[in-house]
Amino acid sequence: MKKLLILSCxxxxxxxxxxxxxxxxxxxxxxxxPKCIAWREQLHQNPELGNREFKTAKLVADQLxxxxxxxxxxxxxxxxxGILKGDKPxxxxxxxxxxxxxxxxxxxxxxxxxxxxTTYNGQEVGxxxxxxxxxxVAMLLSVAEVLSSxxxxxxxxxxxxxxxxxxxxxxxxxxxxKLMVDEGVMENPKxxxxxxxxxxxxxxxxxxxxxxxxxxxAADFFTIKVKGKPSHGSQPWLGIDPISASAQIINGLQxxxxxxxxxxxxxxxxxxxxxxxxxxxxxxxxxxxxxxxxRTLDSEMQKKVHERFRHVIKSIGDASGVTTEVQIDTRxxxxxxxxxxxEKMLPSLRNAIGAANVKEREWVTGAExxxxxxxxxxxxxxxxxxxxxxxxxxxxxxxxxxxxxxxNSAMKTGVQALCQLVTDYAEMK
Numbered sequence: 062m063k064k065l066l067i068l069s070c071x072x073x074x075x076x077x078x079x080x081x082x083x084x085x086x087x088x089x090x091x092x093x094x095p096k097c098i099a100w101r102e103q104l105h106q107n108p109e110l111g112n113r114e115f116k117t118a119k120l121v122a123d124q125l126x127x128x129x130x131x132x133x134x135x136x137x138x139x140x141x142x143g144i145l146k147g148d149k150p151x152x153x154x155x156x157x158x159x160x161x162x163x164x165x166x167x168x169x170x171x172x173x174x175x176x177x178x179t180t181y182n183g184q185e186v187g188x189x190x191x192x193x194x195x196x197x198v199a200m201l202l203s204v205a206e207v208l209s210s211x212x213x214x215x216x217x218x219x220x221x222x223x224x225x226x227x228x229x230x231x232x233x234x235x236x237x238x239k240l241m242v243d244e245g246v247m248e249n250p251k252x253x254x255x256x257x258x259x260x261x262x263x264x265x266x267x268x269x270x271x272x273x274x275x276x277x278x279a280a281d282f283f284t285i286k287v288k289g290k291p292s293h294g295s296q297p298w299l300g301i302d303p304i305s306a307s308a309q310i311i312n313g314l315q316x317x318x319x320x321x322x323x324x325x326x327x328x329x330x331x332x333x334x335x336x337x338x339x340x341x342x343x344x345x346x347x348x349x350x351x352x353x354x355x356r357t358l359d360s361e362m363q364k365k366v367h368e369r370f371r372h373v374i375k376s377i378g379d380a381s382g383v384t385t386e387v388q389i390d391t392r393x394x395x396x397x398x399x400x401x402x403x404e405k406m407l408p409s410l411r412n413a414i415g416a417a418n419v420k421e422r423e424w425v426t427g428a429e430x431x432x433x434x435x436x437x438x439x440x441x442x443x444x445x446x447x448x449x450x451x452x453x454x455x456x457x458x459x460x461x462x463x464x465x466x467x468x469n470s471a472m473k474t475g476v477q478a479l480c481q482l483v484t485d486y487a488e489m490k
Contacts, residue, residue: 138235303383
């Protein structure tokens with residue numbers, strides 16, 4: 062009876078303490094929101110391309126240090142890692158934000174629009190945060206400030222990963238999540254779980270979308286070289302036409318999707334995005350080069366597609382009399398949301414922003430190098446709405462375009478969600 066009385070006294074005290082921590086977090090989120098917007102606008106005005114995020118990295122490192130967080134710089138070229146150790150024992154939870162912009166000239170009429178220019182592939186181009194990475198950095202800085210303010214109540218360690226080159230490193234360089242993982246970002250301390258999110262221009266602000274299991278596609282980039290024999294355009298029988306063979310190869314590759322892939326299991330996309338061959342209308346060229354991408358959402362299907370891809374190209378090449386070369390470069394893995402982790406953390410998301418605002422979705426054929434972190438620890442990646450309320454998603458400018466736009470007000474939802482995920486997961490462990 063005495064033990065029961067003691068326990069009945071302890072439980073209300075623990076619940077009250079938990080409620081006080083949540084109140085502190087809510088107050089801290091409200092306080093940091095103006096800073097979050099200011100950081101986002103500063104970053105948006107000063108975008109930098111992959112592996113060149115020098116000013117962005119300095120801003121991140123300086124802010125993390127101002128919160129009393131341990132900082133590591135120069136990870137995977139320009140990456141920054143912050144380590145916040147709570148005063149109470151618990152798991153190591155990683156959160157990731159990508160930092161790079163794109164070679165796009167902004168046309169959105171904003172007071173903080175980018176006017177930055179740079180040289181990319183030998184051409185002068187504009188630079189723009191045309192995929193929302195500026196908001197990702199601003200949100201993660203905000204989460205870092207909020208969680209550092211409750212350090213004495215925080216269980217475990219939070220690792221803040223600010224990653225360069227998610228859009229891909231410059232030609233001839235390594236970069237992105239794979240390099241961060243290779244350089245040990247998921248170790249010392251070893252990460253138990255990793256969360257991430259991506260703001261989306263065609264999802265209404267205030268909402269989060271998720272999918273358990275395979276969520277975003279593996280992205281493979283390919284190069285196909287087709288070599289024939291040149292001839293005069295009026296005498297094709299004296300040559301071997303690589304352009305004609307390439308047309309057959311393109312059509313043949315689509316049968317891998319339409320006739321050989323079990324599309325009820327997972328989608329497959331094969332796209333030839335560039336074809337180059339020939340110099341004149343009456344000359345049969347001696348070679349053609351094709352560039353493109355393969356998207357898969359199942360690792361076994363990915364292997365099969367690669368095998369069939371090479372076989373189709375060689376078979377058509379042999380039948381046409383041309384020689385072929387194929388190179389497939391895997392850029393990202395399947396972004397996989399651990400089903401057990403998803404099930405465990407969905408109540409946290411619903412508590413953070415309201416159950417009606419947390420929505421399940423179908424898989425995405427876009428890719429994310431966040432997938433590499435999931436090879437080292439259970440992961441959960443989310444879509445965060447960034448579209449103004451009431452806007453038709455069909456009219457929202459796509460990512461990677463000059464008209465891309467997401468709201469500043471959308472970021473508060475992301476900060477709330479990440480803070481809730483961290484504190485709840487720590488409590489569960």
